[in-house]
Amino acid sequence: xxQLQESGPGLVKPSETLSLTCSVSGGSxxxxxxxxxxxxxxxxxxxxxxxxxxxxxxxxxxxxxxxSMSVDTSRNQFSLKLNSVTAADTAVYYCAREGRVGYYGSExxxxxxxxxxxxxxxxxx
Amino acid sequence: EIVLTQSPGTLSLSPGERATLSCRAxxxxxxxxxxxxxxxxxQAPRLLIYGASSRATGIPDRFSGSxxxxxxxxxxxxxxxxxxxxxxxxxxxxxxxxxxxxxxxEIK
Numbered sequence: 001x002x003q004l005q006e007s008g009p010g011l012v013k014p015s016e017t018l019s020l021t022c023s024v025s026g027g028s029x030x031x032x033x034x035x036x037x038x039x040x041x042x043x044x045x046x047x048x049x050x051x052x053x054x055x056x057x058x059x060x061x062x063x064x065x066x067x068s069m070s071v072d073t074s075r076n077q078f079s080l081k082l083n084s085v086t087a088a089d090t091a092v093y094y095c096a097r098e099g100r101v102g103y104y105g106s107e108x109x110x111x112x113x114x115x116x117x118x119x120x121x122x123x124x125x
Numbered sequence: 126e127i128v129l130t131q132s133p134g135t136l137s138l139s140p141g142e143r144a145t146l147s148c149r150a151x152x153x154x155x156x157x158x159x160x161x162x163x164x165x166x167x168q169a170p171r172l173l174i175y176g177a178s179s180r181a182t183g184i185p186d187r188f189s190g191s192x193x194x195x196x197x198x199x200x201x202x203x204x205x206x207x208x209x210x211x212x213x214x215x216x217x218x219x220x221x222x223x224x225x226x227x228x229x230x231e232i233k
Binding site: 044045046047058060061062094096099107109110111112113115116117118 | 126158160162168169170171172175181213215217218220221222223224225226227
């Protein structure tokens with residue numbers, strides 16, 4: 001059973017960089033797309049972006065200028081960095097796996113079959 | 126980006142009743158690229174349905190999905206106590222993947 005676990009600071013100051021890591025256990029990080037999705041309190045879900053195990057990434061245009069992702073296959077981990085944060089970036093951040101194996105390009109997507117439990121990140125001074 | 130509009134916002138029903146949730150897309154979405162998720166308070170979303178009508182692993186058959194044009198429907202045939210939650214539709218037909226705003230199914 002694949003399990004995902006987010007980790008990182010729960011409090012980030014405005015204008016600084018939010019950094020989170022997702023650790024994958026129970027399966028290999030290879031040959032899958034790995035995603036970050038966030039949810040402000042009481043609101044809906046917003047896709048942030050994804051990274052393939054090779055390092056290829058796609059980002060939501062609304063956040064592209066501030067987002068970067070990386071993958072460490074030796075540690076079975078992938079990471080998110082979001083810079084220049086504001087209070088609007090306060091949310092629960094989830095990592096999630098796309099449920100289709102293999103590389104299927106930058107224009108095709110799939111559903112999310114495994115999710116982490118979520119990490120609350122608050123942006124405040 | 127594709128906007129998904131879910132209705133109703135809240136559905137008040139009793140255990141044993143049938144729940145019908147709707148998701149309408151702002152533009153064409155292939156049925157192969159529409160999913161439904163269930164989210165309970167304090168938990169991550171759980172995949173219920175993908176490809177508009179295929180149940181994910183371990184999902185009971187009281188959950189079913191269907192499609193009619195740009196309208197998608199999630200039906201829960203007989204509500205169990207554990208089914209009261211928020212449900213989201215998601216399209217992955219076009220980048221960026223987007224979610225509906227959710228429908229809350231609450232106990233009447």
